[in-house]
Amino acid sequence: MFAAIYELTAEGVFETYDYAPVSILGLDGFHRFMNISVEGKDDLDDLRELGLLNHMKISTTTYGTVTAYRLSDKGMKMYMEVPTKMRTPIDKLVHCPRHKTKLMEIVCIGFEKYFFHCPSCDYEREILIFEIEDVSYTSTPRFIRLPYRKRR
Numbered sequence: 001m002f003a004a005i006y007e008l009t010a011e012g013v014f015e016t017y018d019y020a021p022v023s024i025l026g027l028d029g030f031h032r033f034m035n036i037s038v039e040g041k042d043d044l045d046d047l048r049e050l051g052l053l054n055h056m057k058i059s060t061t062t063y064g065t066v067t068a069y070r071l072s073d074k075g076m077k078m079y080m081e082v083p084t085k086m087r088t089p090i091d092k093l094v095h096c097p098r099h100k101t102k103l104m105e106i107v108c109i110g111f112e113k114y115f116f117h118c119p120s121c122d123y124e125r126e127i128l129i130f131e132i133e134d135v136s137y138t139s140t141p142r143f144i145r146l147p148y149r150k151r152r
């Protein structure tokens with residue numbers, strides 16, 4: 001889910017979202033930095049609370065858990081009411097460019113790469129969620145004076 005949110009944010013579809021590298025514990029037990037959208041995560045929780053999204057925790061063979069999401073009946077009804085103009089840019093990114101109506105699946109390989117994959121023609125597009133961008137910033141060291149406590 002975070003891979004899809006990242007892709008739609010990076011492609012400018014979710015205009016008000018931003019993302020930043022966050023250390024995430026992978027199913028293989030290693031921490032990795034991934035580009036996570038806090039806004040996307042928050043909205044996901046809101047959709048769940050409103051009953052528009054169902055979720056299910058799934059245990060993996062490596063004793064981890066992953067969360068699967070699916071639109072609820074109420075969520076599907078609401079989605080159908082979203083104007084086509086707003087749905088088109090999303091549909092373009094999640095459907096196979098060769099089979100226009102074929103929804104792609106998201107495949108994770110070796111816990112290190114995510115792809116959109118079309119099961120019909122094997123078309124693949126990598127989702128660069130692990131590509132941490134260089135952000136140029138300057139920093140100034142600051143020394144914080146902590147309150148001094150005498151030992152008795």
Ligand SMILES: [Zn+2]
Nearest residue numbers: 096099118121
């Ligand atoms: Zn295809």
